[in-house]
Amino acid sequence: MSALRLILKIIAVLAVLMGLIWIGQGTGLFPYPASSFMINQSPWILRGALLALAGLVGLYLLRRRA
Numbered sequence: 001m002s003a004l005r006l007i008l009k010i011i012a013v014l015a016v017l018m019g020l021i022w023i024g025q026g027t028g029l030f031p032y033p034a035s036s037f038m039i040n041q042s043p044w045i046l047r048g049a050l051l052a053l054a055g056l057v058g059l060y061l062l063r064r065r066a
Helices: 003-027 043-064
Strands: none
Touching: 003 043
């Protein structure tokens, strides 16, 4: 596996994790830190879903070209 492929996989996994955190904060299920401006703010649900989806698509494309 090339170094670039490994870096792209790490970025894709981080995108999925960040997206899930954004969804959790937007819905109020993950209220950490308590002073976060994202808690219970519905735009972050959509943004998190889009970011997580982009990460999953990236992982799919990277796996498909292996």
